[in-house]
Amino acid sequence: MVVVISRLAKKQRQEKLVDYIENNPFITDEDLAKKFNVSIQTIRLDRMELGIPELRERMKKMATKTFDNVKSLHLNEVIGEIIDLQLDQFGISLLEITEDQVFKKTGIARGHYIFAQANSLAVALINQEIALTAKADIRFIRPVYLNERLIAKAKVVSTSGERSEIKVNTYVNNELVFKGLFTVYRSNEFKTE
Amino acid sequence: MVVVISRLAKKQRQEKLVDYIENNPFITDEDLAKKFNVSIQTIRLDRMELGIPELRERMKKMATKTFDNVKSLHLNEVIGEIIDLQLDQFGISLLEITEDQVFKKTGIARGHYIFAQANSLAVALINQEIALTAKADIRFIRPVYLNERLIAKAKVVSTSGERSEIKVNTYVNNELVFKGLFTVYRSNEFKTE
DNA sequence: TACTTAATTAGTACCTGATACTAAAAATAG
DNA sequence: CTATTTTTAGTATCAGGTACTAATTAAGTA
Numbered sequence: 001m002v003v004v005i006s007r008l009a010k011k012q013r014q015e016k017l018v019d020y021i022e023n024n025p026f027i028t029d030e031d032l033a034k035k036f037n038v039s040i041q042t043i044r045l046d047r048m049e050l051g052i053p054e055l056r057e058r059m060k061k062m063a064t065k066t067f068d069n070v071k072s073l074h075l076n077e078v079i080g081e082i083i084d085l086q087l088d089q090f091g092i093s094l095l096e097i098t099e100d101q102v103f104k105k106t107g108i109a110r111g112h113y114i115f116a117q118a119n120s121l122a123v124a125l126i127n128q129e130i131a132l133t134a135k136a137d138i139r140f141i142r143p144v145y146l147n148e149r150l151i152a153k154a155k156v157v158s159t160s161g162e163r164s165e166i167k168v169n170t171y172v173n174n175e176l177v178f179k180g181l182f183t184v185y186r187s188n189e190f191k192t193e
Numbered sequence: 194m195v196v197v198i199s200r201l202a203k204k205q206r207q208e209k210l211v212d213y214i215e216n217n218p219f220i221t222d223e224d225l226a227k228k229f230n231v232s233i234q235t236i237r238l239d240r241m242e243l244g245i246p247e248l249r250e251r252m253k254k255m256a257t258k259t260f261d262n263v264k265s266l267h268l269n270e271v272i273g274e275i276i277d278l279q280l281d282q283f284g285i286s287l288l289e290i291t292e293d294q295v296f297k298k299t300g301i302a303r304g305h306y307i308f309a310q311a312n313s314l315a316v317a318l319i320n321q322e323i324a325l326t327a328k329a330d331i332r333f334i335r336p337v338y339l340n341e342r343l344i345a346k347a348k349v350v351s352t353s354g355e356r357s358e359i360k361v362n363t364y365v366n367n368e369l370v371f372k373g374l375f376t377v378y379r380s381n382e383f384k385t386e
Numbered sequence: 387t388a389c390t391t392a393a394t395t396a397g398t399a400c401c402t403g404a405t406a407c408t409a410a411a412a413a414t415a416g
Numbered sequence: 417c418t419a420t421t422t423t424t425a426g427t428a429t430c431a432g433g434t435a436c437t438a439a440t441t442a443a444g445t446a
Contacts, residue, residue, distance in 0.1 A: 062255070063251075120303070202393095221432065247433055402434105
């Protein structure tokens with residue numbers, strides 16, 4: 001079988017097609033046909049063989065991603081979902097670790113997401129116009145993995161003047177994975193710099 | 194002119210339409226017509242009046258966003274842009290505070306973004322398979338505002354066994370706004386739980 | 387009440403970017 | 417020179433629209 005030149009032409013075209021579409025996902029079959037100097041039917045056969053969906057499907061997939069990301073970006077304002085809260089007293093927040101939040105190599109969550117959950121919660125607890133983290137003393141007890149659900153529990157332990165101390169413990173299945181002591185500055189007036 | 198009831202009905206529908214589409218951008222005119230119990234033409238007139246593009250245009254816009262954002266999502270893995278790095282020695286990272294990262298009321302950056310930049314940098318410094326934050330002692334010196342550019346400077350101050358201590362100072366225009374002492378656990382082997 | 391204006395519905399022609407299918411033509415292999 | 421691949425052509429059909437015309441149904445006012 002010296003089935004080379006013509007088949008190579010086809011294979012080459014298909015290889016190029018794959019990464020051309022990858023880099024130009026908004027191209028129509030018609031334009032691809034021009035690009036590769038073949039008929040539109042050939043392009044469609046190629047897409048079939050390669051399992052590449054049509055333009056509109058490709059766009060839909062990508063659009064779905066942004067849509068989901070917008071949601072998580074909104075959540076991003078407060079990281080984690082606050083499921084219980086008594087202002088100036090305590091609060092509970094839940095966060096499920098997603099792929100975006102872990103090291104690819106190990107599947108272990110990046111520390112700042114765990115911190116962010118705790119910090120968001122601590123700040124949310126404070127019943128004032130302005131609440132800013134001033135200080136934090138934190139400890140990561142054990143790694144947290146992809147898909148684990150973090151339950152952060154925060155308690156205001158003291159308040160004096162413009163500062164509150166808040167203790168946050170974070171658990172996965174009742175196992176302590178993180179703890180932190182936050183000092184939060186609180187104020188009613190908003191003074192610009 | 195007591196042009197109320199009918200017009201209100203229309204206005205109300207249009208208001209609802211706007212935020213319904215916002216929350217369900219993948220809906221067709223046909224389904225919208227069913228949802229609102231009007232004809233498909235009414236929906237189309239409404240969209241025209243409200244300047245809402247057709248489904249396919251909506252999807253295309255969103256898809257374009259993901260396409261552009263793929264890059265910034267990659268950046269997201271490490272928060273901030275690392276502009277200088279000597280493994281196991283020091284590193285510098287830059288982060289410009291965007292709208293997503295501030296409290297709407299005050300325009301002050303949420304602490305966990307500042308922490309995330311410092312933490313990312315500290316972890317990136319460690320020249321090992323695995324590097325995990327174990328502990329951190331941090332202080333927010335002054336609020337950071339929208340559009341300010343944070344320069345985080347990290348230095349490894351000591352290493353013993355599996356732990357390194359890293360000092361991170363973050364500046365805006367040479368003014369110290371944050372400092373932290375991180376203890377990072379480092380290891381070559383990856384032991385699953 | 388009758389008239390007028392606004393709002394809604396109906397219907398047609400056409401567009402894009404496809405799928406699905408049939409069939410012919412061209413290229414290549416053996 | 418024939419069998420098989422590969423490519424091209426062409427038709428019917430679909431979804432989800434635009435653009436336009438015209439009729440119908442409220443609703444508001446003189």
